[in-house]
Amino acid sequence: MPRQLPSSAHPFRLPTGGRIDRSRTLTFRFDGVAYTGHPGDTLASALLACGVRQVATSIKLGRARGVFGVGSEEPNALVRIEAPYAEAMVTATTVELCEGLVAFGLPGRGRLPDGPDPARYDAVYAHCDVLVVGAGPAGLAAALAAARTGARVVLADENGELGGSLLGRGAADDWGARARDELAGFPQTRVLRRTTVFGYYDDNYLLALERRTAHLGAAAPAHVSRERVWRIRAGRVVLATGAHERPIAFADNDRPGVMLASAARAYVHRFGVAPGRRAVVFTACDSGYPAALDLAAAGTEVAAIVDARPQAGLWAQRARDAGLPVRAGHAVTGTSGDPCLTSVAVRELRDGEPTGPVAVVDADTLLVSGGWNPTVHLFSQAGGTLRHDPARVAFVPRECRQAVEVVGSAAGAFTLAECVADGARAGARAANREATEADLGHVLAPPPDPDDIGGGAPPVPLWLVPGPDEPRTHFVDLQRDVTVADLRRATGAGLSGVEHLKRYTTAGTAHDQGRTSGVLTTGVAAHLLGVEVSALGTTTYRPPYTPVPFAALAGRDRGALHDPVRVTALHDQHLARDAVFENVGQWKRPWYYPLAGEDMAAAVARECRAAREGVAFMDASTLGKIDVQGADAGVFLDRLYTNMISTLKPGRIRYGVMCRADGMVLDDGTVLRTADDRFLVTTTTGNAAAVLDWMEEWLQTEWPQLRVHCASVTEQWATVALVGPRSRDVLSALAPQLPSSSDDFPFMAWRDTRVAGVAARVCRISFSGELAYEINVPPWYAPHVWEAIARAGAPYGITPYGTETMHVLRAEKGYPVVGQDTDGTVTPQDLGLGWAVSAKKRDFVGKRSHARADTARPDRKQLVALLPDDRHTLLPEGGQVVADAPLPAPPVPMLGHITSSYRSTALGRTFALALVRGGRERVGQRIYVPVGSVLVPVTVAEPVLYDPEGARRDG
């Protein structure tokens, strides 16, 4: 596509004016061509200054598109930034120019950068009495009035400079500057520039995105977050979000050179850029006139002001006085150009229909003002309702359940005096609910308003200029290439609601979320359907108001900080032994400890052998521990566990199972009685918090009369399991005071002693069937104790082992793991733990459910062992179990599934645990496990495969 090269550096830069720093020049590249601009420029203003009219192409039709707006409302000028930072798709109107910027126009959609994003992103929680959104005249007045009361105020504005519409109209520079200066003097006031409030949620919780360093370009400091999400909780919110000018649907209304009137005016005042050499202004309200006058004053020839209103009023007179031709009661019916605008077709408008001869007016710029849409997005997100104001031809805020007030043009006020007075009143009221009208008085004197000429003409609703042909180039949504023809097809298909029209045509669903197209869509649809605009309403406004990068939302929750990693007091010891870790919830637990050259199977086999034949040790600190104290502690635990706890003697330990009210296993563990009125309950690692919550729920909601308190002590103790036939030898060396015989220190007893010089609580508990101890010590001495055990065990070849070996050892003994061998549908009886369910106790949680017909039926799925015929076949966990081979025709009845599967060194074979329908009745039978296309034959066995007599427990 041919691109015109500028004849001079800035052919469209005005000799004076604009809020740019002409003393400095910035170089940038766009679509591979080098250009220059000034600090204060946006990419859009710099391109316009350089005479670049076409910036992008449209997404569906590939039509040439130029700069249409001046800020976040921009639908056309989509660009990708390649340097000095990467952005996949942003609007040229919101990219502040920086040295070395490299950008490319987009064909309607962006492309994600290939490399990782090296920038930092973060978040801040902010709290304030008053949040003011928007720093135009109304917002500045509101923030000032609130700040003067001493209230905590946050003022957020999406632009780099405060002032809002003041900047774009060249109005009230002094007033704006004074307001900005005064605000800077309030220590309780926080002014956030380049900050877009993009979401408004319940309880006045709002999210904003601050763009902190992009405007600094390559000078952006690496240690400062590039973008920041503000999470703001506000007592009251004042929305001074302004209004967006509305386009009009006419033929070929999308050519580069067609621009919103207010945008053209802003390019003159903010950037010292003339949008073109010769302009036509097409307006349905007064706003086209000051734009035309400002352009004329800046040296652009205004070829015609085309006013759709037959009675154009005072402004038309003023324009004529200035020598500008006004064609009242006319409309623009089309444009020409290849592709940029070269001429405009104008016809008389009679009853909404173009009539009479076509006048072709040469122009390179067409300014459009179809009226104003108050920016009600945040108000609507807050739950606010809208009403259509026919006098203003606008949807304006009605009411909202939240503590919010809308002021200025966002509320439909369009004179500067109204905006300032509105804002000041709202700001003062927001800061001080008791403020009276008298207090509010004249909080701020408004500045002189160049647009207030003492009277104007009302706007007319003008959505669509029909003809001359099929309205296939009457664009309603420029970004989605949605035309009046598309809307006509949708209404012709019977769609009559705006939400349906939106989804059918995609109007309003693009990157710009319909900021310029939403209400126009409603207007055109109402016209096509022959209904009132007010009856059709708007589509729902949803967050985010503008696009928010995922990186910003993630903040610093990425990489190593993505999710907390929990480690035990022995973590460094595991690292030093090259442990491979397994995630168990948020915990990092050693999975196995490979020696050089070992794979997992070899390491686990070695660790298992050590535990069965010599001695091995593991970090069991992650097991949940709950201290249960009080006179009724025994009664309480009797009610929660299926078995009897209150009969336990101090110094002894009992295994227990907890069920939910439905009788299914919730958790299991051991209970130590530490005193008459005190127990230490252990839980599975993953259920520690859930079991404490469970206990608190019963205590607080059902049994508040019980004198019991619970406290988590999971991390009060580090726990080392010392396992194997030689474990007694190792422990005796470290704790010579501890009785070693099973008579004096029997299985399921605990003793307080010293281990390696450290006060310790030693329990004789075994999760492997071997002689074993659990040594509990204060966590700050755990590394010392661990290393002491390693040294004392060295003569016996002591080996650290991880969770995989623990699982193999326990599975060989048929010990189920809650959450692995159970899934919330398994009773203790199903697991073969009927012995742990008291028949004598009057009641416990789950007891009644065990008597239900379904929980009592004999063919429930029961935990059994499966032995593959081939001793080397490792069955897949989760594998299904079926009765017959070959498989019958589907549906094949499923008997159950495999819950655990391992290679056993001790058994010299593979084995699995499975939940199998009527499993205990099937012991000895052959059944099958389909693995891929093979039916693996297995034999059902009792779940305790290793040392079923329990001979090894006492060493």
Add this chain to the structure above:
Amino acid sequence: MTADTEQPLAPVSPLVRYAGRFAAVTRASGGAVRLAELPLLAQLSVRLDAKGPAAEAVRFALGLALPVEPDTVAFSDELAALWLGPDEWLVVGRPGSAAGLEERLRAAVAGEHAAVTDVSGQRTTVLVGGARARDLLAHGCPLDLHPRAFGPGRCAQTTLARAGVLLAGRDEHRPGYWLLTRSSFAGYVADWLLDAATEYVADATSIT
């Protein structure tokens, strides 16, 4: 590490490996952010009826009344008592004083419906101080920490980023915050604090 158990053992606190990095941030930020572990503080969970005789007995035993105003801390020279719930407090004392404190508290509440539990190992404490301490915490703590809302002597069970923490404003003489984190989460919390402090380490005032 020595095998000699006769020597006094050096306790290892959860953040012992972070001492250098905490000191470096404190130094590099010119004190704008001060981070330090206050290791091994004695911590006792106390549960009792705030209106019953046990509360009065504890006041005598500790020389410190357990606060009844929600989310406040009562200080004495040696101790701090943090309100955690209507019948729940955390009594914090010097390292090594847990056993003595537990004994005094147990004796005081004997016979009452009360519970005393040594939880010194459950959490470690990070001092977050310096002029930017509040800004630092605001990156991850959803509470309003403005002095009007959360001044010295306030405490709360809240979150910092993705970890549950116990946050307390120290007394007027020692500005800053105590951040009590579960020992297993301490490494995450420390890494997060160090990362969040990055911006305060070098001069960031050039950002406009």
